Amino acid sequence: MIFTTARQPGARSIRPAAATHLFAVGQAVRLRGNFGTFPKTSEIYRITGTLPPMGDSPQYRIRSDGERHERGTTQDSLEPVRLSQSGEGAALIERTFGHG
16 A cells, blocks of 8 residues: 655645754853763853754853853753842842842
């Protein structure tokens, strides 16, 4: 048996959905450890820009305050960082009056 598919006139071809960026510019992130390697746990990076996907993984430009250069990395290499938990690290005015 031979099966054929007929395309309906005006029908669009189905393309796989583009990979979605999960992190926003300005967001704090940390590099995940790879097999046998552990990144500095205190090394926090900020997303400085988004880049086109590499395969199925979106890419980002990241930078830490301690470095003069930016890095490029894929989304699967990053994890989000919560900077302030119960007021830690927040400015006194933010703890007193809130964010807005």
